[in-house]
Amino acid sequence: MTSLSRDDVANLARLARIEMSDEELVNLSKEFTVILDAVARVQEVAGADVAPTSHPLPLRNVFRPDVVVASLTPEEALSGAPSQEESRFRVPQILGEE
């Protein structure tokens, strides 16, 4: 049986950029014991001789003609922005201060 501790879930939540309360972390770690047990069944039949399928269509390098078509105007592109400044998305600080 695989299990995930509260701290394991906290680490995954950090990687997934989701703030979680202690209660949520504890609940998820309990649920994951059950869920992982159920999904781990795939290992029963996934032998080394079976090729993986990532996609139903065997596609490779799909091209279209390189022609200019209409695209969004800056106003349209910014229409849903939570915050904007001088026709640009205004975002919180990304790099630490030097």
Add this chain to the structure above:
Amino acid sequence: MIRNSAAEMAAKLNTGEITSVELTQLHLDRIASVDTDVHAFLYVNNEGALAQAAEVDSKRAAGEKMSPLAGVPLALKDVMTQKGVPTTCGSKILEGWRPPYDSTVVTNLKKNGIVILGKTNMDEFAMGSSTENSAYGPTHNPWDLSRIPGGSGGGSSAALAAFEAPLAIGTDTGGSIRQPAAVTGTVGVKPTYGGVSRFGLVAFSSSLDQAGPCARTVLDAALLHEAIAGHDPKDSTSINAPVPQVVAAAKSGDVKGMKIGVVKELNGEGYQSGVRTRFEESLELLAAAGAEIVEVSAPNFEYALAAYYLIAPSECSSNLARFDAMRYGLRVGDVDGASAESVMNLTREVGFGREVKRRIILGTYALSSGYYDAYYGSAQKVRTLITQDFNKAFEKCDVMVSPTCPTTAFKIGEKSNDPIAMYLNDIATIPVNMAGIGGMSLPAGLAPEDGLPVGFQIMAPAMQDDRMYLVGAALEAALLSKWGAPLLSKIPALAGK
């Protein structure tokens, strides 16, 4: 009038018995009357729908050549973008967002003059089987308002069953068109993967997601299928081949000599007795219509559910990374000096619901280094085995069939605290998505023990979608002559306002 099929409405529009504006208004009135009880819609576009209807009427009056469904109203699942119309995907993170572009499905609907009434409720980002995971509250099944309408497209299926719209668009990642159709006594089709463009369909699991038609009759579904399908250069996974002749197949319904394969593993234990009764009866009717019933085996289907709950969360953990509070949607915690990372963390905490968080975390785990091969990698191998099972079975039959779901509609709240029990709803629908083939659910009658609708599932090889419509039309005709009236004539009347 609102109880007519879409094809009947189209005929009356053609003869001038009714205008599209009148027909649209009838449906808007119906929505205003019953949707407080059903809650199929998240947004009703009164003005936009009537404007679109007026445009169709004036084109018809001017003698322009009209598409078969021109002027007929439709309900659009809220996962599909429509320019200027709120699109939430049932999530708080997109509350108030008005996309600046049309999805290709919407472009095709507009091109065909199909009138879009509004956006329908769904499980958040299409993750769920009951529409209880919507951040805007559940949708109620018109057969029994205390029960779920299926999910994730429960708003679309409920709108059809409540006569709020004769047509709807759904999307199906693991059964989200077919299972809602089954539990509401309506028709739902998941086309072959790549048959309908995904451009503008907000992605959940890109290798599984497929948009398709929802309707009250097989012919209506075929007409809508033809209107939305076809190659789209904006979707690199869209198939560049002619659309299968689905309308011709739905009109023919000739199954003489067709081999119908009953999937041994998708019946029996775990399936409600009334579901089995209706399924067996449907098989007898198809045999009487001239089809040959054979048994086929798909031994790896029992691993499909486990593989799905690794593949879909893995892809969703990546796809939903786009909701980063930077370019659109909700932004929380943007105070002076707050870092981008803390704004993302806080926004995603508030913006996503429980099931979405659960799947993002599960997917993050399944893809993380050290566990990738054991989980995501093994699930991909199961996907190969399921496809091989289908290929082998289709050597012995033209279509495969099963009950669409193991049970009829359950009570709202009954399974919401048990993710595994909830996931089991999709046990018969998921293999189709894993292999990228087509699947249809149509009503097979009511389960004797609870009087609720049962769905019959038809599965066809990739790009042979017309075969589902042949079999579906044959079964629908046989059941109709047995019942004397469509199944939905038995639905209890809604009180309304």
